[in-house]
Amino acid sequence: MKLHWSPRSPFVRKVMVAAHELGLADRIGTVRTVVGMEQINDALLADNPLNKIPTLVLDDGRAIFDSLVICEYLDEMAGGALFAGDKWEVLTRHALLNGLLDLLILFRHERTREKPAARILFAFGCKTQSALGALRLPPAGRLDIGDITLAVALSYLDFRFDDIDWRGARPELATWHAAFCERPSMVATTVVDA
Amino acid sequence: MKLHWSPRSPFVRKVMVAAHELGLADRIGTVRTVVGMEQINDALLADNPLNKIPTLVLDDGRAIFDSLVICEYLDEMAGGALFAGDKWEVLTRHALLNGLLDLLILFRHERTREKPAARILFAFGCKTQSALGALRLPPAGRLDIGDITLAVALSYLDFRFDDIDWRGARPELATWHAAFCERPSMVATTVVDA
Known part of the structure; x- marks a missing residue:
């Protein structure tokens, strides 16, 4: 492949x-x-x-x-279990986190325009905070597509939005994310700038 | 619900x-x-x-x-059959058509900005043409989520992008779309402006 x-x-x-x-x-x-x-x-x-x-x-x-x-x-x-559990809960949680990533991509693009639109930046900020506020701590002892997308989204926030202090508002998520980032899958996919 | x-x-x-x-x-x-x-x-x-x-x-x-x-x-x-058939073909075709809709939403938004970026408009136009060029005529005698998304996307083009002459390039799609638009599901969801 x-x-x-x-x-x-x-x-x-x-x-x-x-x-x-x-x-x-x-x-x-x-x-x-x-x-x-x-x-x-x-x-x-x-x-x-x-x-x-x-x-x-x-x-x-x-x-x-x-x-x-x-x-x-x-x-x-x-033969994995990334989509195990209640189908609609798993897929909706993924849609929330994937939608947050879509939003962050547009948010970053707007920020880097020659003339960002203040109203768009404000709305994107509101939606980002709303999505961050809705993030639930994943249950221990399992890993699904939502967990992966959550970890990637939080790392993307760190990478591109260092002005958004998501850890301050969600210390329990910060603890979860720090542990998740030690997984070999996350280590192997970390960008190392030359 | x-x-x-x-x-x-x-x-x-x-x-x-x-x-x-x-x-x-x-x-x-x-x-x-x-x-x-x-x-x-x-x-x-x-x-x-x-x-x-x-x-x-x-x-x-x-x-x-x-x-x-x-x-x-x-x-x-x-107990429907909107996702019947080869799973990856159905879902990828849906992703193409749904992604075309995502693109068209952003395209329209860019067009209505105070100062649209010429490079973005050009790229959006290229991607729209590329996606339109890849659309295959659905086989007769069945209806799936891709067909619905295709019909909705073409109708959205008519609604918001009357400068894009997709029918001229794809007359066979135009014939398919005209027939699909006669389905009661499409008639019931047509916007009638007051």
Whole structure:
């Protein structure tokens, strides 16, 4: 399998953390694929006309996306339990956390515009705080797709939003996140800047 | 069940078309919920901290989102076949079409900014054309979540992007879309401006 990959995409990281947890990481060949809201990658378009990563290409040439579908595919391949539990609770919790990541990507993009719109920045800040406030501490002794997405989202906050002090408001989440970041899957997918 | 709803949201329409096709529309009470990229709706935040519609609230108070999860929930409730067929093909095709809708929402938002960024508009235009070019004509004699999302996306293009002549490039899709729009589920969810 080939994965259109980039080290700083949190959606790619979600897939790679899942792959490591499922024992499938060494079966995935990663291809550095640079994309952006304003940056079209012609080599990617043939596999994903939306120009988005992660995109998984199977050995028979079929492409699978988005990150949720890839994670479900890998989980089924490995006979994993990343989607175990009450289906609607698992999928809605994932949608909340994945939606937070979508929001953060747009938030960062707005911040780096030449002329950010104050009303958009304000609304994005409100939604980020609302989502952070709703995050529940995962139960101990299990790991699912929501936990992975939560850990990746919090690490992305650290990486791109060092002005948002989520730890101050949620010390119990900070403790959970610190422990989660010691997992080999998280260590293996940490960006180390040269 | 209660659905946070708005008549012009294509994601809401997708859910309502699915509900009509599954025979569940009369079991869903719709609540007009106004949201926007810059518009927070406090009544919605309790059910969906991301401030997004559609959000389905079950009779026991549990909330389910996003639109894909709601469609899966309704399909399972009705014993439907909206997700029948090869799982990864169905889900990836849905992700392509749903991603096209995400793109179109951002595209429209960019267009209506005080100072749209030319590079972003250009990239959004490229991705829209790339996605449109990849759309395959659905096989006859069946209906799945991808078909619904395709019809809703094409209708959204007509509604908000009358400068994009998708019919000229894809006459066979235009014929399919015209027939699909005669389904009672599409007629019942058409916006009629006063």
